Amino acid sequence: MLTYEQYQQRLVDAVPRLPAEEVAVTDPVALLGRVIATPVRSAVPLPGFTNSAMDGYAVRAADIAAASERSPVTLPVAGDIPAGDTRSLRLEPGTAWRIMTGAPVPDGADTVVQVELTDAGTEQVAIRAALPEGAAVRHAGEDVVAGDEVLPAGTLLHPRHVPVLASAGVQRISAIRRPRIAIVSTGDELVPIGGEAGHGQVVDSNGPMLAALVHEGGFELAATRRVGDTGDEVRAVLTELAADADLIVTTGGVSAGAFEPLKLAFEDSDDDFDFVKVSMQPGKPQGFGMLGDTPVFALPGNPVSSLVSFLIFVAPAARTMAGRSPALPTGTARVGERWQSPPGRTQFARVVYDDEGRVVRPVGEQGSHVLGGLAGSQALAIVPGDTTEVAVGETVAVIPLAGLA
Numbered sequence: 237m238l239t240y241e242q243y244q245q246r247l248v249d250a251v252p253r254l255p256a257e258e259v260a261v262t263d264p265v266a267l268l269g270r271v272i273a274t275p276v277r278s279a280v281p282l283p284g285f286t287n288s289a290m291d292g293y294a295v296r297a298a299d300i301a302a303a304s305e306r307s308p309v310t311l312p313v314a315g316d317i318p319a320g321d322t323r324s325l326r327l328e329p330g331t332a333w334r335i336m337t338g339a340p341v342p343d344g345a346d347t348v349v350q351v352e353l354t355d356a357g358t359e360q361v362a363i364r365a366a367l368p369e370g371a372a373v374r375h376a377g378e379d380v381v382a383g384d385e386v387l388p389a390g391t392l393l394h395p396r397h398v399p400v401l402a403s404a405g406v407q408r409i410s411a412i413r414r415p416r417i418a419i420v421s422t423g424d425e426l427v428p429i430g431g432e433a434g435h436g437q438v439v440d441s442n443g444p445m446l447a448a449l450v451h452e453g454g455f456e457l458a459a460t461r462r463v464g465d466t467g468d469e470v471r472a473v474l475t476e477l478a479a480d481a482d483l484i485v486t487t488g489g490v491s492a493g494a495f496e497p498l499k500l501a502f503e504d505s506d507d508d509f510d511f512v513k514v515s516m517q518p519g520k521p522q523g524f525g526m527l528g529d530t531p532v533f534a535l536p537g538n539p540v541s542s543l544v545s546f547l548i549f550v551a552p553a554a555r556t557m558a559g560r561s562p563a564l565p566t567g568t569a570r571v572g573e574r575w576q577s578p579p580g581r582t583q584f585a586r587v588v589y590d591d592e593g594r595v596v597r598p599v600g601e602q603g604s605h606v607l608g609g610l611a612g613s614q615a616l617a618i619v620p621g622d623t624t625e626v627a628v629g630e631t632v633a634v635i636p637l638a639g640l641a
């Protein structure tokens with residue numbers, strides 16, 4: 237049996253890297269989660285013009301050098317400069333302009349006195365403090381000089397990158413698209429979400445769960461489909477989806493039963509498709525192959541197995557396709573309550589944190605079909621295959637189940 241690390245690496249190596257494309261910056265929300273392929277340089281300096289950091293008065297520091305609480309310096313006020321004022325103004329020595337935060341500092345002024353240090357006059361202003369030259373002035377280009385690299389290649393676009401991207405005076409950037417993932421639930425027993433499951437039937441919960449994981453992982457949903465347990469039907473649907481999707485995920489039909497549709501579709505075909513057993517619990521039976529250029533991940537049908545398989549195999553491969561690092565964010569935690577782990581298989585145990593988020597304990601029954609325990613969990617603890625008993629006080633690696641992107 238393969239270890240999950242070996243199989244994960246095999247998949248990461250096998251998937252294609254998606255090409256970069258030119259995209260407009262006008263909808264930055266649509267760019268979140270995409271990786272920049274070529275560095276973004278600013279076409280403009282930032283700030284674009286020298287402006288005030290305070291509401292107050294633009295002056296020359298030399299003119300207020302003698303000002304103090306006891307003996308304020310009074311200067312005539314030439315007028316108001318609100319934010320958005322596009323005039324090119326000058327400050328005459330021995331005068332002041334009333335100025336607002338973000339408004340252009342007039343030529344000749346080198347300092348802004350915040351209004352709290354004055355009498356707030358409009359015709360003339362009494363200034364009660366001397367200030368060093370440059371106080372409350374934000375100089376053109378002090379943040380970014382035109383031509384500076386503001387976002388290096390490889391940046392995964394996040395809300396914190398949006399302000400500089402919006403302000404850099406560039407119209408288009410080169411970025412890799414988020415993989416478009418199609419999801420196919422297999423099984424004659426499945427009824428669609430919203431439908432009623434009769435005796436022998438179950439609601440297709442994997443399809444919606446995987447669609448939610450696609451969204452949470454920072455990928456795009458290409459399609460969701462349900463197919464019955466025949467190899468021909470599975471083949472036809474996958475072939476159709478491969479024309480549009482970057483990656484296909486199927487669930488069910490990969491174990492040892494008499495009607496395993498993924499195996500029926502691919503096991504004895506000429507396609508490059510492998511079914512393997514991975515020493516992990518849940519998630520032991522796995523399949524992977526390429527339909528043309530489109531990788532197909534055949535995950536086991538048990539819902540918890542499907543979720544774990546998506547996180548451990550699909551997400552790292554899809555992140556790699558998108559130019560991101562394969563590994564999901566992980567952490568460590570201390571064990572607060574003992575539990576057992578199957579011998580010889582890495583266990584991905586459903587756990588919850590204590591109030592401080594440092595200690596975990598198992599939650600619910602650990603069977604691969606247990607939906608309630610899954611819902612109640614906050615993280616997966618990774619227990620190595622040579623551990624059969626996880627003892628209180630040990631440290632375990634954990635994958636938090638929130639914030640997967």
Ligand SMILES: Nc1nc2c(c(=O)[nH]1)N[C@H]1C(S)=C(S)[C@@H](COP(=O)(O)OP(=O)(O)OC[C@H]3O[C@@H](n4cnc5c(N)ncnc54)[C@H](O)[C@@H]3O)O[C@H]1N2
Binds near residue numbers: 422519
């Ligand atoms: N003889 C053996 N039987 C099984 C083995 C084995 O090694 N030998 N492995 C077991 C393990 S481990 C797993 S995991 C499952 C994997 O089964 P399949 O991938 O073939 O999945 P199915 O048989 O189609 O379904 C399993 C289970 O999950 C339910 N299911 C399937 N799809 C959905 C869905 N979309 N939404 C909700 N629930 C779904 C299905 O009804 C079954 O209960 O095989 C074991 N058996």
Ligand code: MOO
Binds near residue numbers: 516517521536541
């Ligand atoms: O691998 Mo199965 O997922 O153990 O239940």
